[in-house]
Amino acid sequence: MNTPIAIIGSGMAGLSAAHALTAAGLCVQLFDKSRGSGGRMASKRSEVGDLDLGAQYFTARDRHFVDIVQQWQENGWLAEWKPALYQSHGGQLSLSPDTQLRFIGVPRMSALTRNLLGELPATFACRITEVFRGEQHWHLVDATGQSHGPFSKVIVAVPAPQAAALLSAAPKLAASVASVAMEPVWAVALGFDKALDTPVEGCFVQDSPLDWLARNRSKPGRASRPDTWVLHATSAWSRQHIDLAPEAVIEQLRCAFAELIGCAVPEADFSLAHRWLYARPAHAHQWSALADADLGLYVCGDWCLSGRVEGAWLSGQEAARRLLEHREHNS
Numbered sequence: 001m002n003t004p005i006a007i008i009g010s011g012m013a014g015l016s017a018a019h020a021l022t023a024a025g026l027c028v029q030l031f032d033k034s035r036g037s038g039g040r041m042a043s044k045r046s047e048v049g050d051l052d053l054g055a056q057y058f059t060a061r062d063r064h065f066v067d068i069v070q071q072w073q074e075n076g077w078l079a080e081w082k083p084a085l086y087q088s089h090g091g092q093l094s095l096s097p098d099t100q101l102r103f104i105g106v107p108r109m110s111a112l113t114r115n116l117l118g119e120l121p122a123t124f125a126c127r128i129t130e131v132f133r134g135e136q137h138w139h140l141v142d143a144t145g146q147s148h149g150p151f152s153k154v155i156v157a158v159p160a161p162q163a164a165a166l167l168s169a170a171p172k173l174a175a176s177v178a179s180v181a182m183e184p185v186w187a188v189a190l191g192f193d194k195a196l197d198t199p200v201e202g203c204f205v206q207d208s209p210l211d212w213l214a215r216n217r218s219k220p221g222r223a224s225r226p227d228t229w230v231l232h233a234t235s236a237w238s239r240q241h242i243d244l245a246p247e248a249v250i251e252q253l254r255c256a257f258a259e260l261i262g263c264a265v266p267e268a269d270f271s272l273a274h275r276w277l278y279a280r281p282a283h284a285h286q287w288s289a290l291a292d293a294d295l296g297l298y299v300c301g302d303w304c305l306s307g308r309v310e311g312a313w314l315s316g317q318e319a320a321r322r323l324l325e326h327r328e329h330n331s
């Protein structure tokens, strides 16, 4: 049997690499520190239903990604989201329809990554803290001190600041990855028993602590009651308020929401806040994926490209492609 390939991170990039490698007949073993797959495409189960706190939707521009998105849609894992889209500039709210196709996982964003995970071998609640190479093979050590292996190669598919810490076996690679800054985002969910009196279902926001807001019930498959909303703060605001207590974040973003939405906003009947420390890369890169192929160490993630779901998928594909190419040349 093949010695398996370890993939650290079961977000879109890690799952994309896993699919490409298993399609080529190789064995993989995924590891994730969370209790499930999906990473920043996670959805939170709550008393008011599932809430997509990270990625809100995604677009497909690359033709390979367009093809796979079509397959996912045919599998019933995705739906198109067609919100009544608005924009807010300087406090002025205006309708802002466009022709862009936007996709979401159904019945929640994380359903897509759960479907992609399928039966792939995965170890959850397992934070990898060390990646080292023995004489022939790779081994991983987790936060409890347990070791995992042997593995023929390792793919690190986690946000850049977390990846850098796992790359001490390849100092040049570690230095490139450590140069990538990622920005935080505070996300807040609000629920109202009595629906808000507004036609807004999604809004791109400028000149506010907020960057984006979405109304859950406008998304296919989501509960229609209570009326729940997800608000994202800008990265600048989130950085400035990184250590603010969640209750204070909720209140400040609720006020910003009330100022721009153009209808009465009562106290929320439900609220929660989630802090994404590594939400998006500060700058776009055109790296696709990084590697020390002779060592057998590969790195991928959205931050290698556009900082979007599509970029994460493309980056995972590229890490797998480079691994397979190197393997072929050396066989």
Ligand SMILES: Cc1cc2nc3c(=O)[nH]c(=O)nc-3n(C[C@H](O)[C@H](O)[C@H](O)COP(=O)(O)OP(=O)(O)OC[C@H]3O[C@@H](n4cnc5c(N)ncnc54)[C@H](O)[C@@H]3O)c2cc1C
Pocket (backbone or CB within 6 Å): 008, 009, 010, 011, 012, 013, 014, 031, 032, 033, 034, 037, 038, 039, 040, 041, 053, 054, 055, 056, 057, 058, 059, 126, 127, 128, 129, 157, 158, 159, 162, 185, 187, 232, 276, 278, 279, 280, 300, 301, 302, 303, 307, 308, 309, 310, 312
């Ligand atoms: C608030 C927010 C809004 C967004 N909105 C959009 C949007 O509307 N559209 C869009 O296209 N994109 C959006 N994005 C970006 C999108 O979510 C990401 O581009 C994409 O999900 C990244 O996938 P990834 O696999 O590269 O990383 P991740 O999803 O971060 O996956 C990395 C995985 O690695 C795990 N991990 C990390 N360290 C370790 C370790 N040491 N050991 C084991 N496991 C580890 C994590 O638990 C995680 O599951 C948004 C992101 C955020 C945070």
Ligand SMILES: NC(=O)C1=CN([C@@H]2O[C@H](COP(=O)(O)OP(=O)(O)OC[C@H]3O[C@@H](n4cnc5c(N)ncnc54)[C@H](OP(=O)(O)O)[C@@H]3O)[C@@H](O)[C@H]2O)CC=C1
Pocket (backbone or CB within 6 Å): 057, 058, 059, 085, 086, 087, 096, 097, 098, 100, 102, 185, 204, 205, 211, 232, 279, 280, 307, 308
């Ligand atoms: N918060 C994060 O951490 C985070 C957010 N990300 C956001 O993800 C989406 C995805 O980008 P993508 O390019 O796939 O989608 P869009 O084409 O829908 O949006 C791109 C930006 O273009 C502006 N835009 C698009 N449509 C409209 C519209 N109808 N009216 C007004 N403006 C529109 C908008 O930019 P501004 O907010 O105006 O600057 C869109 O953002 C995207 O929203 C990212 O911000 C990705 C990663 C992390």
